[in-house]
Amino acid sequence: MMRLPEVRVHVPASLAEAVALHSRHPGALYLAGGTDLIPNLKHRLYDTSDLISLSRILPVGVAVADGEVSLGAGSLLVDLIEDPALRTHLPALAEALALVAGPLHRNRATLGGNVMLDTRCLYYNQTPAWRAALGHCLKKDGDFCHVIGSGKRCVAARANDSAPLLMALDAQLDFLTAAGPLVVPIRRLYAIDGRFPGHCHTPPSALLTGIRVPAPRGLRRATYRKVRRRAAIDFPQLGVAVALEQDEVGRTASLVVVLGALMPEPRLVKQLDFALGRGLDDTVIDRVAAVAAEQAHPQESIHGSSDWRKEVTAVETRRALHSLRVPIGR
Amino acid sequence: MTPRESLSFVVNGERVEVPVASADTLLEVLRYHLGLTGTKQGCDKGDCGACTVLVDGRPILACCTLAREVADRAVTTIEGLAGSDGPSRLQRAFDQAGALQCGFCQPGMMLSASALLSRHPRPTTDQIKAALAGNLCRCTGYTKIVAAVELAASDPPLATSVQLGPAADGRIMVGAPARKPDAIAKATGAARYADDITLPRMAHGVILRSPHAHARIVSIDVGPALALEGVYAAMTGEDLAITFGIIPWTPDETVLARGVVRYVGEGVAAVAARDEATARVAAAAIRVEYEPLPAVLSPAHAMADGAPLVHTHDWKGRPREDNVCKDVSLEFGDVDQALARAAVVVEGEWHYGGSTHAAIEPHCAVASWGPDGDLTVHSSTQVSHYLHRELAKVLELDPARVRVIAPTVGGAFGGKSEPFDLEFCAAFLARRAGRPVKILYSREEVFAAHRGRHPMDFKFSLGLDADGRVAAVDSDVIVDGGAYHSFGLVTTYYAGQLLTGPIGFGTYRFRSRRIYTNKPACGPKRGHGSVQPRFPLETALDEAALALGLDPIEVRRRNALGNGATTINGFRLGSCGIRECLDRVEAASEWKRRYHAMPPNRGLGVATSMYISGTAYPIYPNEMPQSGVVVRADRSGRLTVFSGTNEIGQGSSAMLAAVVAEETGVPVERITVVAGDTELTPVDLGSYSSRVTLMAGEAARQAGAALGRAMTEALAEHAGVGLDQVTRALGTWHAGGRPYPTADVLVLAETKFGTLATTGGFRTIRVGGDYRGGTIGASPAYSATAHVAEVEVDPDTGVVVVAKIWAAHDCGRAISPIAVEGQIEGSVYMGFSEAMLEGWEFRDNGLPVGPNLLDYRIATILDTPVIEAMIVEEPDPNGPYGAKEAGEGPLHPAIPAIANAIRHACGARLRHLPFTPERVLAAIRAAAANADQRR
Numbered sequence A: 001m002m003r004l005p006e007v008r009v010h011v012p013a014s015l016a017e018a019v020a021l022h023s024r025h026p027g028a029l030y031l032a033g034g035t036d037l038i039p040n041l042k043h044r045l046y047d048t049s050d051l052i053s054l055s056r057i058l059p060v061g062v063a064v065a066d067g068e069v070s071l072g073a074g075s076l077l078v079d080l081i082e083d084p085a086l087r088t089h090l091p092a093l094a095e096a097l098a099l100v101a102g103p104l105h106r107n108r109a110t111l112g113g114n115v116m117l118d119t120r121c122l123y124y125n126q127t128p129a130w131r132a133a134l135g136h137c138l139k140k141d142g143d144f145c146h147v148i149g150s151g152k153r154c155v156a157a158r159a160n161d162s163a164p165l166l167m168a169l170d171a172q173l174d175f176l177t178a179a180g181p182l183v184v185p186i187r188r189l190y191a192i193d194g195r196f197p198g199h200c201h202t203p204p205s206a207l208l209t210g211i212r213v214p215a216p217r218g219l220r221r222a223t224y225r226k227v228r229r230r231a232a233i234d235f236p237q238l239g240v241a242v243a244l245e246q247d248e249v250g251r252t253a254s255l256v257v258v259l260g261a262l263m264p265e266p267r268l269v270k271q272l273d274f275a276l277g278r279g280l281d282d283t284v285i286d287r288v289a290a291v292a293a294e295q296a297h298p299q300e301s302i303h304g305s306s307d308w309r310k311e312v313t314a315v316e317t318r319r320a321l322h323s324l325r326v327p328i329g330r
Numbered sequence B: 001m002t003p004r005e006s007l008s009f010v011v012n013g014e015r016v017e018v019p020v021a022s023a024d025t026l027l028e029v030l031r032y033h034l035g036l037t038g039t040k041q042g043c044d045k046g047d048c049g050a051c052t053v054l055v056d057g058r059p060i061l062a063c064c065t066l067a068r069e070v071a072d073r074a075v076t077t078i079e080g081l082a083g084s085d086g087p088s089r090l091q092r093a094f095d096q097a098g099a100l101q102c103g104f105c106q107p108g109m110m111l112s113a114s115a116l117l118s119r120h121p122r123p124t125t126d127q128i129k130a131a132l133a134g135n136l137c138r139c140t141g142y143t144k145i146v147a148a149v150e151l152a153a154s155d156p157p158l159a160t161s162v163q164l165g166p167a168a169d170g171r172i173m174v175g176a177p178a179r180k181p182d183a184i185a186k187a188t189g190a191a192r193y194a195d196d197i198t199l200p201r202m203a204h205g206v207i208l209r210s211p212h213a214h215a216r217i218v219s220i221d222v223g224p225a226l227a228l229e230g231v232y233a234a235m236t237g238e239d240l241a242i243t244f245g246i247i248p249w250t251p252d253e254t255v256l257a258r259g260v261v262r263y264v265g266e267g268v269a270a271v272a273a274r275d276e277a278t279a280r281v282a283a284a285a286i287r288v289e290y291e292p293l294p295a296v297l298s299p300a301h302a303m304a305d306g307a308p309l310v311h312t313h314d315w316k317g318r319p320r321e322d323n324v325c326k327d328v329s330l331e332f333g334d335v336d337q338a339l340a341r342a343a344v345v346v347e348g349e350w351h352y353g354g355s356t357h358a359a360i361e362p363h364c365a366v367a368s369w370g371p372d373g374d375l376t377v378h379s380s381t382q383v384s385h386y387l388h389r390e391l392a393k394v395l396e397l398d399p400a401r402v403r404v405i406a407p408t409v410g411g412a413f414g415g416k417s418e419p420f421d422l423e424f425c426a427a428f429l430a431r432r433a434g435r436p437v438k439i440l441y442s443r444e445e446v447f448a449a450h451r452g453r454h455p456m457d458f459k460f461s462l463g464l465d466a467d468g469r470v471a472a473v474d475s476d477v478i479v480d481g482g483a484y485h486s487f488g489l490v491t492t493y494y495a496g497q498l499l500t501g502p503i504g505f506g507t508y509r510f511r512s513r514r515i516y517t518n519k520p521a522c523g524p525k526r527g528h529g530s531v532q533p534r535f536p537l538e539t540a541l542d543e544a545a546l547a548l549g550l551d552p553i554e555v556r557r558r559n560a561l562g563n564g565a566t567t568i569n570g571f572r573l574g575s576c577g578i579r580e581c582l583d584r585v586e587a588a589s590e591w592k593r594r595y596h597a598m599p600p601n602r603g604l605g606v607a608t609s610m611y612i613s614g615t616a617y618p619i620y621p622n623e624m625p626q627s628g629v630v631v632r633a634d635r636s637g638r639l640t641v642f643s644g645t646n647e648i649g650q651g652s653s654a655m656l657a658a659v660v661a662e663e664t665g666v667p668v669e670r671i672t673v674v675a676g677d678t679e680l681t682p683v684d685l686g687s688y689s690s691r692v693t694l695m696a697g698e699a700a701r702q703a704g705a706a707l708g709r710a711m712t713e714a715l716a717e718h719a720g721v722g723l724d725q726v727t728r729a730l731g732t733w734h735a736g737g738r739p740y741p742t743a744d745v746l747v748l749a750e751t752k753f754g755t756l757a758t759t760g761g762f763r764t765i766r767v768g769g770d771y772r773g774g775t776i777g778a779s780p781a782y783s784a785t786a787h788v789a790e791v792e793v794d795p796d797t798g799v800v801v802v803a804k805i806w807a808a809h810d811c812g813r814a815i816s817p818i819a820v821e822g823q824i825e826g827s828v829y830m831g832f833s834e835a836m837l838e839g840w841e842f843r844d845n846g847l848p849v850g851p852n853l854l855d856y857r858i859a860t861i862l863d864t865p866v867i868e869a870m871i872v873e874e875p876d877p878n879g880p881y882g883a884k885e886a887g888e889g890p891l892h893p894a895i896p897a898i899a900n901a902i903r904h905a906c907g908a909r910l911r912h913l914p915f916t917p918e919r920v921l922a923a924i925r926a927a928a929a930n931a932d933q934r935r
């Protein structure tokens, strides 16, 4: 079996104590559900000797107030998926989380862990023997990226299923850090370089405590589509999140498309203004899809060829828009 | 040693305190500290679900959970699922439904199911599948697992007897649906697999493996490893220099590399230490200096002029000139002439990508030496007897001092059918360390051991005459062998020889060349060597039928061989039920009504196959029985059946018990099967090539019948009636109108004849073609199979959903119909999974792309199509009660049937496995471009 490295596990009694512990052990890692951290540690991806267990102190649950849905970072995915308030106010998120990994992971995995998930790569998420045989890479112990063939940056995939949708919905993240509370819009969380730590624009001590999502109003709806090879367990090869707001006659008031699992940073698709103020007819949908595909630069850091994932970006964007749109002139 | 702290939690209702280190996972604590070995380990990193336990009622992965995280929580393992009154309804339902094959995935599966049932006592099928989507099973195709959960969630009381229905044809046990005698041990976590064995003072071994695909070993220094505390012994390739190989003609392997490493993952040295963690550290401390050599990773490269040689010399030290390790050419009839005259010829290139077995149980061996210098090796093997021979040979021991025991084996599929480095290393290190040694492969090592399906490249031509008869088949096969022979000599023949039925050929030629490459050795995976050529044949047949305007089923019917036919290469088919198989899948899929009326992007496809029921001749030439069985009685009315077969989940022990019950009337409940232990059981060559039911079944039939005769004579004499006045039923015999319990009849027989022990043996039946190589592929009997697959293709993305597969399989006679269905379902699943998902791929330096169960994707319950298994029985004169094989044949047609269905759905012709969305989309485009051109 793959023995874990020797680590100390700290079990703080409060969030403040957790952050204080982090200050004392700067290389420490927070442990939530562990469904990603533990396999990664077995693969010796982190040189840490301290884990700070959060499972008993993180806030959990869903609250809806002041036009906002607040989610505790420690909420288990399984609980969120079935949460009546979430299903009422943000059904797309409940559905997206139901697509994460398999049921056994979701019974322990937290939303906070999903948001803060390390980036993934076929050359990185392997055993030490495998990585040594190939030659280490930029992300861990090396100076060369096997995917892009240079040492410029790491293009590991941001393969967490919550990110695209939370970005599309413009979620705000509440952190606790050694320097006090910190609010970061999720659209500004993820770096364009996939190296760990640093793949998130937050200090290493930043402890995610809550996720706030503006509650939908009127005809604002969202959806997430995930492409993967197996119907369970597999990480996404592509994730497409769309948030769409239309008026009563079907004119588009706002449209956000976010693409996940292609690069370290989910792609917030730009230049969609042409779609605003008019009905979302097939021609507009096709154009949005084409623009999204145009801006997709899938890296072969994960399964699936770049060309195919780019092409499917258009298909899935189209399908997402079709599933959301209100008929024109309704 | 690492500091430990006391951890207190509740396990199966009992509060326990255990000292744990911070880094201990819940899985380690349960299995190795608390002895709760019912919780299994298949990947150790969250990919497979074998380690599922309940924490506060919720199923979670114990391998991804720190033990410390469950402080004060309630943990339920499989051992806790049973109540004081015995196994739970769920456990008994898994048993009754036949859901337990190797059983390795089942503790996790059942815990997931039990959590579901406590929330949804009446779950829908979709809810069941969703709840079990994280638990991978490699044996069952999930079909009977869903049925088991549905049964558990229903009301009717479960059966208490083993037999669940009447036997066939006036028999008393054969053909009766029955539970498996060993299933409940698996359902309760009591069954012991190799890694569940712990011996006093046991050390743990780890093998250090090569990071290079090809390199010269300049030096190895194990000194730094031995200098570490807690390290007991080390070894290198030089310690065991004798070569071996499963085929005695091609012994090209050594236990650990000597001088040269030939693939990434080949063993170079091994250590034994007080625990696995220490052994891993020690292995990493061994200093190996390599001089990298250029590697060949594809047959094309390996066959090019001046290509580096994988082996510069053979095992006799003779220099080698090329990388061709076997070259076979055979021709039957004038193929060129037949092709020239054919009404339609389909030709081209096909590529069959390789795949691996991925049994959920990783290989494990435990070796110990007795005070007299006797060696005992427990190993998760399919071939105790061959392992016995090779251990004696390589360790230079008197075979009489070697004992091999196969405990419960957690799935094999051909992946455990030859000796592996861990068995020799455990034995050698145990001697050197003076203690028992266990070696457990990591999942990555399982991929390095491989011996999986050979990738094959075909140049293939098929010619049909105007009325659809197969006039000619011409096949040039390049077989990618990997670095060693394994079963390769046989594979090279099988790639051509086994293609000649159930579709008959007018003329046939094949050339098959197996090429050494610097990759893990390929070997026998379920359907050894013959799954690959079915792909070009059966897809070409469809294309040719299309060109002639013939229905795909009809074209197969026209070419179908029948009972007593001889194939063009001289194999006699005692029985061949392919026509009925075709009829059955045609009817069940409503082919006639639906084939021409499918909605857009939905398609149906058909394919057929045949497979051997064991190889006619043993691997090493000898005139002794290939299977021996001893049955002995004791005075309680219990029988013990001794057989060298290996129970790998396929149900061989249940089959043996059923056969002996048939012949003696002693109920299966009173029969113990002792299997796979070379010291206790007569020799059987092992559980491979689908030989067990036919050969060991026949041996058991003979032994049972001999006992039955003794019982008949004794009872007739006692009752004073003629032999024909004695009748037997299960549990009770009758003579002169009076009932006699079988226990009493056995006492009468022992009184009359003395101590009761009878024997049976299956001896080689001389069959095969009268030419060089004509015995390879010859079998006492051949099964036949037909599949219809239904698919839906997404034309925009190339994603294919296989909705359903109907599989009709002629197994001659189903001794246990539930077990046969289970074999059909598991085979269909495995074929489907390798067609759609699995890719055996390598990086440029010879590293497998992702040697783990996340990157190498095996289908989950949600991916797996609905499988409808249909049993066809065309009894074969050579099989016991007419029985033939059922474990491998039903895999073959799945792949071409799916390809044909995709073609039917959208016109895309697939000639490259697996059928990834990328490939399907490209094929859709190519088909469209073709159609445009023709317009």
Ligand SMILES: Cc1cc2nc3c(=O)[nH]c(=O)nc-3n(C[C@H](O)[C@H](O)[C@H](O)COP(=O)(O)OP(=O)(O)OC[C@H]3O[C@@H](n4cnc5c(N)ncnc54)[C@H](O)[C@@H]3O)c2cc1C
Pocket: A029, A030, A031, A032, A033, A034, A035, A036, A037, A038, A039, A054, A058, A073, A077, A099, A100, A101, A102, A105, A108, A109, A110, A111, A112, A113, A114, A115, A116, A117, A118, A159, A160, A161, A162, A206, A207, A208, A209, A233, A234, A235, A236, B045, B046, B047, B854
């Ligand atoms: C086989 C397999 C398949 C998977 N498939 C998917 C998939 O399809 N989609 C997907 O999104 N994920 C997938 N995962 C990854 C993982 O299971 C999920 O992302 C999960 O939500 C992670 O949550 P966790 O609580 O287990 O995080 P952990 O493993 O505990 O932590 C993950 C990371 O987040 C950090 N972290 C955790 N909580 C906090 C916090 N509150 N504040 C700051 N940092 C924190 C940790 O330090 C760590 O770096 C898969 C994992 C496995 C093993």
Ligand code: SF4
Pocket: A120, A121, A122, A123, A124, A137, A138, A139, A140, A144, A145, A146, A147, A148, A153, A154, A155, A156, A194, A301
């Ligand atoms: S993208 Fe490149 S640098 Fe990043 S993990 Fe993969 S190989 Fe390493």
Ligand code: FES
Pocket: B040, B041, B042, B043, B044, B045, B046, B047, B048, B049, B050, B051, B052, B061, B062, B063, B064
């Ligand atoms: S052993 Fe835990 S998921 Fe495979």
Ligand code: FES
Pocket: B099, B100, B101, B102, B103, B104, B105, B106, B136, B137, B138, B139, B140, B360, B410, B411, B649
């Ligand atoms: S029974 Fe599921 S893996 Fe064998």
